[in-house]
Amino acid sequence: MAISGILITAAVAAQAIAGEGGAEQVATPPAAQAESSPPTESGSGLQEIIVTAQKRRQSINDVGLSITAVDGAALSRRQITTVYDLVQVVPGLSIANSGNAATPVYTLRGIGFNSSNLNSLPTVSVYTNEIALPYPVMTQGVELDLERIEVLKGPQGTLFGQSTTAGAINYIAASPTDTLAGGVGATFGRFNQWNVNGFLSGPLGDTVKLRIAASHFGGGDWQKSYTRNDSRGERDKTEARATLEWQPADALTAKIMVSYWRDRSDTQALQFVRYDPLQPPGLPGPAAYPTSPSRPRAADWDANKEFKFDQEFVQPSLRIDWALSDVLTLTSISAYSHFRTQSRFDGDGTSFEIQDVVQFGKIEDFNQEIRLGIKSGGLTGVIGGSYENSRIRETLFQKFFYLSNVQNIGGSGISLIDSTIFSRSRTDAKAVFANVDYKVDDQFSFVLGGRYTRTSIDFRGCALDSGTTLPNTPAPGVTADARQFFNGLYGILTGNVGANPIQPGGCITLDNISRGGNPPTFLPTESPSNLTEDNFSWNATVNFKPSRNALLYARVAQGYKAGSFPTIAASTSMQFRPAKQEGLRAYEAGFKLTLADRTVQFDGAAFYYDYKDKQLSNFIPDAVFGPLIAIVNIPKSRVAGGEASISWTPVRGLTLSGSATYVDTKIRSFTGFDQRGNVTNFQGAPFNFAPKWSGTADANYRFALNPQLTATAGGGLSFHSKTTGIIGTSDPAYDIASYTLVDVQVGLEGASGWSLQLWGKNITNKYYWTNVNRIGDNIARAAGYGATYGATAGYRF
DSSP, rough: HHHHHHHHHHHHHHHHHHHHHTOOOOOOHHHHHHHHHOEEEEEEESOEEEEETTSSSGGGSSSSSSSSEEHHHHHHHOOOGGGGGGGTTTTTTEEEEEEHHHHHEEETTEEEOOOOOOOOOOOOEEETTEEEEOOOGGGGGGGEEEEEEEEEEEEEHHHHOOSSSSSSEEEEEEOOOOOOEEEEEEEEEEGEEEEEEEEEEEEESSSEEEEEEEEEEOOOEEESSSSOOOOOOEEEEEEEEEEEEEETTTEEEEEEEEEEEEEEOOOOOOOOEEEEOSTTTTHHHHOOOOOOOSSSSSOOOOOOOOOOOOOOEEEEEEEEEESSSSSEEEEEEEEEEEEEEEEEEEOOOSOOOSEEEEEEEEEEEEEEEEEEEEEEEEEEEEEEEEEEEEEEEEEEEEEEEEEEEESSSTTEEEEEEEEEEEEEEEEEEEEEEEEEEESSSSEEEEEEEEEEEEEEEEEEEEEOOOOEEEESSSSSOOOOOOHHHHHHHHHHSSOOOOOOOOOTSSSSBBBOOTTBBBBOOOOOOOOOEEEEEEEEEEEEEEEEEEEEEEEEEEEEEEEOOOOOOOOOSBBBGGOOOOOOOOOEEEEEEOOOOOEETTTTTEEEEEEEEEEEEEEEEEEETTTTSSSEEEEEEEEEEEEEEEEEOOOOOSSTTTTEEEEEEEEEEEEEEEEEEOOOOEEEETTOOOOTOSEEEEEEEEEEEEEETTTTTEEEEEEEEEEEEOOETTOOOGGGEEEEEOOOEOOOOEEEEEETEEEEEEESTTTTTTOOEEEEEEEEEEEEEEOOOOOOEEEEEEEEE
């Protein structure tokens, strides 16, 4: 690539200027040295935590940034085995189940984007060893064999790129070891759910090391129908990772990593909250349907159907670190990500075929970053560029049953549309960036950085005719001929009654956009569109260390999230209009204090976000179908809040920690449409998935019973206050109630490497849910797990 040649030339020139004498260690060490050993949970004081938040190895207490770091031992002890579990150890983070798809919805400090589309770009980007997982649906198998997790809060656009307006999550996978090591583990718990996992690591020669890890989750049903004798919730998921590290010379290291996961588990059934027809009294079947009991396991779905995931992800990557001198290091990271799905979801929470979705999709993404690390005297910097190319294909087979506003189409006004939705998008993103950390003296330092990004998205999509009849509906015998319905609608809108512009299997999306001063044609269209945007992310941080054990910092940063297109059952081309890029300027001041002879760590921060053009999955009115989903921009919003955390080791082996985050979100200017299609002024409304209060607490005690046997005991809790699933509604049906989850663990560890742990999660069997949304005329929610408990045994050598 041209950018590679430019940077290599710059590296050689800079090397000639800098010379060899008197220089310090390179800014970006080889990958083999870049990851630290996990901090232990025992000892007489708190262990130093090393992070790579600024793409170089630093103590967490030297980085002027709010970071939550959790090591692999703590993740294993707390049974953090899915992305959704991460909220139990990271305050201010919410991860919602998107309901009728597998896309997690990440929200950090109130900043998130609620979309289940494969092409949805996040506000919280996720990485494995700095290798991007660019779309949230790819992030569901990253918990395997970890050294630690780093959650970086606030815009991270300078070093991690756009779509990090809220922050970034970097999973650090365990590295190959210099000596032979390995381990196996097995877990069995409630609902007959089980897991087996293991790793093997060691040298293959003088210059090559290899680490292989794998895990499989299986088990029985955890959800139960409340209208019949039926159950679902089976798990069947495999994860694997192989890392090969080659160091042919002291100055050169190459690391090949291949990550893989496959999921064939049951998709989650939703809970039916309320039938809310836009045209009362609605249909008799759903109107009489019993609502879900307030129990974690209760749900409902279409009988005699398999609603399952069939998803697969593979990502080969190559990282090369070349120390050109004591001053300069050249780093190249190349990755190819491939995701495909063929999954089926029941999206309405009833046994009627109101919304039955089959999702086919594929994502192919190539990502290349090349950067030059520089360290000379008090200056540490990085300069580089990146390129990303994504191709996404998504097809949804959906069945919609509703009352039509146009009564002379479908006779009684009852319409059943069995349609196919497709979208195709291609994204090209190019960026150049630089970041400089300059240490003025032992007390003062500052960080300046910027990134210029240009993104182009080509998109086309429409809803297609399929024309079938479904037997199990609230009004049996109604035809599902989408082509007939929309040809009739075309005749009404244009006056060309009897015309049939939509052919069998063709697009049914009608073009209702005026172009060139001409009225809309209402002809079927694939809605081709292009969105090209650029932006400049930046950050400026001032650090002050009044003593070795104290850091005060102030930070201002500007971040962006790229514009996006929806994949939806669009009746009109207006719904496919993209949302433009959003921008967030963050102001933050904080402190990090190490006290009482390194037995206490106390951190805190206050922040304010000025938010422009926030992207929102909202509704636009439609004369035929009522409110239809589209992506819109909220002109002005703001977020204000603060957080604090403390860790304390009062005696050897005992670690106590707690943290809390307060977030106040508010829309300052936006008039749109609510979930019923009514014009609404959203000024003053809070964001969805943004609880005002969230917090975590943890206690762990390790003590020796004898020289060969160590006992462990611990527990933790996480708290989230009330929030909402939809912005701008006072309807309590859309509330996400506050909840507190409590976990406990006890265990034994032998000096020879064996371990046994008994554990319980959500031991109070708290009923809670993480998402609630409107599906057609139904309101449905995604409930969290109830009480689970089990045993884990392992052996390491």
